[in-house]
Amino acid sequence: MATAILSVATALPAHRLDAADALAHLRRFFPQLEKLEEADATLGTRYTCEPVDRLLAPRGLTDLREAYLRHAGRLALASARKAMERAGVGGRDIDLVITVSCTGYLVPSLDVYMAAELELRPDVLRLPITELGCSAGAAAVAAAHRHLAGYPDDRVLVVAVEVPSLSFHSSDRSVDNLTACLVFGDGAGAAVVGRPDPGTDHLEVVRAASYLIPGTAGVLGFDLRDSGFHVVLDRRLPRILAQELRPVVDRFLDAGELGAPAFYAVHAAGPRIFGAVESALALPSGALDVSRQVFAETGNTSSAAIFFTLEKLLFRPAARREEGLGIGIGPGVTLELIHLARVPSAGRLQNVAGSLFPQEV
Numbered sequence: 001m002a003t004a005i006l007s008v009a010t011a012l013p014a015h016r017l018d019a020a021d022a023l024a025h026l027r028r029f030f031p032q033l034e035k036l037e038e039a040d041a042t043l044g045t046r047y048t049c050e051p052v053d054r055l056l057a058p059r060g061l062t063d064l065r066e067a068y069l070r071h072a073g074r075l076a077l078a079s080a081r082k083a084m085e086r087a088g089v090g091g092r093d094i095d096l097v098i099t100v101s102c103t104g105y106l107v108p109s110l111d112v113y114m115a116a117e118l119e120l121r122p123d124v125l126r127l128p129i130t131e132l133g134c135s136a137g138a139a140a141v142a143a144a145h146r147h148l149a150g151y152p153d154d155r156v157l158v159v160a161v162e163v164p165s166l167s168f169h170s171s172d173r174s175v176d177n178l179t180a181c182l183v184f185g186d187g188a189g190a191a192v193v194g195r196p197d198p199g200t201d202h203l204e205v206v207r208a209a210s211y212l213i214p215g216t217a218g219v220l221g222f223d224l225r226d227s228g229f230h231v232v233l234d235r236r237l238p239r240i241l242a243q244e245l246r247p248v249v250d251r252f253l254d255a256g257e258l259g260a261p262a263f264y265a266v267h268a269a270g271p272r273i274f275g276a277v278e279s280a281l282a283l284p285s286g287a288l289d290v291s292r293q294v295f296a297e298t299g300n301t302s303s304a305a306i307f308f309t310l311e312k313l314l315f316r317p318a319a320r321r322e323e324g325l326g327i328g329i330g331p332g333v334t335l336e337l338i339h340l341a342r343v344p345s346a347g348r349l350q351n352v353a354g355s356l357f358p359q360e361v
Contacts, residue, residue: 003148004196004343005141005203008311009082011075011188012298013049013163025052026181044296046185048165049075055165064166064228068104069113075188076101076110076161077117079307084118084157087192091119094192095154096147098127100136100303102222103162103229110161118157133221134267135330136160136303137189138338142208144193145338152195161188162302167222167229180231183270185299189307196343201317203310204341207256211248211335216240221331238276240333245280249325252337263324264288265313265340268295268305273329303330318342 017025048055049071059067076099084090097120099111106113109128114120127143129136137160144156164184169177196204219234253259266277268291278288294308301308306328313324321343328336 001149001152002196003145003193003205005205005310005314006192006194006197006200007083007086008189008191008203008307008314009079009086010190010304010308010311011078011082012047013071013075013186015048015051017046017048017052019044021052022046022181025056026178044299046299047187049163049186050165055168056170058170061228065104065106067166068163069106069110071163071166071186072101072104072110072161072188073113075163075186076159076190077114079161079188079190080114080118080157080159083190083192087155087194089155089192092121093155094118094120094124094157095151096125096127096144096156098129098140098143098156098158100129100132100140100158100160101162102130102133102136102302103164103167105130111159114159131331132303132334133330134269134300134302134305135328135332135334135336137306138267138326138328138336139210139330139334140303141191141193141205141306141326142210142336142338145205145208148193148195155192155194157190157192159188159190160303160307162186162304164231164302167231169227169230171227172230176231176233179233183300185301187298187301187304187308189301189304189311191307191310198346200345201314202343203314204343206339206341207252208336208338209252209255211337213240213244213333213335216333217331219331219333237333238272241273241276241329242280245277245335248335249281249327249337252339253325256339258323258325258339261325262322263313263342264291265306265309265324265326265338266291267300267327267329268292268298268309269300269329270295277327313342316342318344320344
């Protein structure tokens with residue numbers, strides 16, 4: 001059964017850094033940055049939840065936890081409210097809320113703090129996802145799709161929020177920490193998923209699948225140490241994707257009888273990952289332009305990044321139905337694949353048909 005992404009919305013924090021500012025700050029901690037040829041190409045605009053000087057100062061876990069709740073909560077609420085408004089639904093219309101985040105840890109989960117603000121019903125189903133990392137946004141959309149197969153009249157609110165800037169450690173001079181500083185940015189994304197509405201433009205979710213690449217558990221993720229979360233970004237990741245992605249995607253496309261996708265919504269992870277995906281799938285030039293634009297404008301916002309890409313796709317109305325492929329990449333290494341379709345409203349389709357076959361007068 002097909003379901004639909006009825007609306008998408010994103011939110012960014014107030015503190016904006018351009019590439020020159022970010023490089024100036026990073027050079028204080030990473031002298032090897034001068035030798036990193038791709039640094040200028042990797043850095044674009046980034047947004048952070050706090051001023052840079054505050055982020056660079058040492059802080060304890062208690063302070064970080066409070067900062068995470070404050071900033072993640074604000075961003076999550078902002079994106080959720082906008083997505084609900086665009087879908088024309090209120091809090092009491094939501095039957096399941098899926099919250100996604102890997103850059104902080106809360107018990108009770110973030111959705112509990114959001115429930116009153118969004119006026120969610122006390123009997124709303126809740127599914128918090130913490131440990132899927134960057135692939136969790138795509139996985140959450142897939143989870144919403146599977147829920148709706150059993151409860152087709154439900155409406156699902158998916159919210160992903162990440163504040164990786166809170167995980168910066170000035171004493172960690174590792175390549176992993178430097179790479180994280182170059183690629184990650186703070187942000188949130190949300191979507192309302194439900195029954196397709198033929199009267200509106202929407203993104204249809206046709207199928208979804210997940211694949212865990214064997215033997216790659218140590219390639220991507222977080223280490224939790226006394227000082228907090230430390231990112232793990234093994235340099236083998238692009239090579240692994242270049243080798244493993246094609247057969248997984250081919251099997252997924254064949255199972256769904258889907259030919260060459262007309263568009264791609266690939267996790268905005270950075271130039272090396274884009275290159276690996278393009279190489280593995282032999283993509284034509286420009287196939288990942290939307291994802292590249294997202295990365296340049298906001299960086300890799302981890303699980304929220306897929307929503308920045310989907311938002312751009314949803315606001316580019318199609319003249320006719322177009323089949324596409326969403327790809328999430330996260331720890332495991334995990335690949336989340338979604339067969340998407342850009343579907344114009346019935347009125348838009350009628351107008352297109354009318355322009356092709358005008359009535360005689």
